[in-house]
Amino acid sequence: MPAARHPGPAAPRQMRSLEFRREREATWKALEDTIATADKRGLRTLSAEQLTRLPHLYRATLSSLSVARSISLDRALTDYLENLVGRAYFVVYGTRQHLVRQLSDFVRWKLPSTVRRAKWHILVAALVTVAAATAAYQLTADDLDYYYAFAGEMAQGRTPASSTAELREGLYHTESGSGMLATFAASLFSHNSRIGILAFATGFVAGLPTLLLLFYNGLVLGAFVALFASRGLGVDLWAWMLPHGATELTAVMLCGAAGLLLAHALVFPGAHTRMDSLRERGRAAAVIVVGAVVMLFIAGLIEGVFRQTVTSVPIRFTVAAATAAWWIYYFGFVGRRRDQLEAAERAEVAR
């Protein structure tokens, strides 16, 4: 037998892995405690000192893990470190916490910037709607019977069979009673938003349902305009529709564009893999949809409350113009400086 003998009890004192564990165990325990508190009672219950130490402890433990992988064969130890770092990872790399800051970031940069980058998809959504509306308008103007085909379900008693007086009454009908108005506005909002979210989500089915929804929306619009125009109520209809329509239609275009983004990523992933492409565009689409839902809420308020209480045509047009101008400004110009900064930063990183 060779001369080298390993006496059992003496071995521990020379083992690097054991020494390593003794040196670092306190750090791991500290991280474990901090995370346990954060998990149980939320990040905000951590003291300022714990919060500043957290990233520090996390990095130290992470480096312990990579050391342990190279020097220790104690499986329980490497498993523990792996799991501990895994738990800490959620706390350190979970979503950022400052909700208010995130919201302000979203409104002042993320949303308008994402919308600007989706401009071609928005254009397609708008073109589909306009094409459908024009076609429906032409057909209905020639033959009012088409109205039933295009806007049958949405008519709510406004059909070619209604008298002009009835149609006019529909445009200038007012409601009082805040409860009724609120309910009306809330149902409009939740119905429209659901359709909007659906237009986005069905983008996953190659975008065909999204296009159909946009097309159908355009048909109803065109048929409506044709019917009211045929009775000389064209201006009145626009005054009735545009105050909320400027916001609502924009929101619908945005949702459609979000759906088209998904479809684009799936069908034409370009240079990326389909998954990478989806991931990129899916996130952008979600941002746009959330913006659109907020817009639909505003539109619901205008439609449910303003339209039901104000009947003056000039005021209606003023509000319509003001909202349209606002959205053009918002999506066209807000956050441009930040866009440039980000672009410069990316260029810097690339270099």
Place this chain on the structure above:
Amino acid sequence: MTRLSVGALLRSDDPKLVREIVTPEGIPLRFTLARAGDRAAAFLLDMLLQIIVVVAIFWGLSLAVGGAASWLTALIVLLAFLLLNFYFAFFEVRWQGATPGKRQIGIRVIDARGGQLETSAVLARNLIRELEVWMPLRFLFASSLVWPDAPGWARLFAGAWAFVFLFMPVCNRDRLRVGDMIAGTRVVLHPRAVLMPDLVDEAAATPMVAAAGTRPAAAHAFSDAQLAIYGIYELQVLEGVLRTSPGDSAHVAAVRTVAEKVRNKIRYEGEVTDDERFLREFYAAQRAHLEQKMLFGQRREDKFSK
């Protein structure tokens, strides 16, 4: 090994479900994907909670105002919409990837590439539920509202639709539902971290040996040749055996079997009075030996490697 399952003594996670992500610090971390059953259970819990909240608020408010105030309906409509569409996103943003249901079950959402879990990703993966869950459900159970007089084929289509998206996570390698694909996220088990004492650490080992009261004076000694037989895999199987709960009859049986096997394999000729002690000392010597080799860049994976 005779009747001992080696796999059970090592990690119990299904290796097919283990995914590696690389943290922003460049260190690979392994997570185990959540099973479909866990995710379904978490989803049902969350649904239950949503229903309870809506009912409770409706009830509370109607009691408070006494009767159906008309703005109450408005509030409920709004609330139901917000809950249905933003409940999941809200919690996943606030609770680092967990909702109350996910937390109960012990699963979480992570970014598939290991980066920060972005709010936009959370929104994307949850807004898509409209397509995956709510729409087919509405079609199946309330088709008269969506599409009056829907023909049979439409309902069949809706059923098939729901089926396809519902079972999507079972049909792909990464257990992704559509929302995860769009957002680039994964749902993984939330690891539990328990630090067990080091088997080599005397302080930790002594009480057990002392309790047995049979501590022999002479320690077992092993030669280099004896330690050159096994590799890392065998060492960790041995660790698993030693870590099964002591005092258990299965533990005693396993220790006896393994000790005998080891003695035969390495041709140990010394006297052994306590199998447990023998194995612990062999483990310590073997680990010291293999770790020493590892420091010099020689990883001996198992007994078959050179």
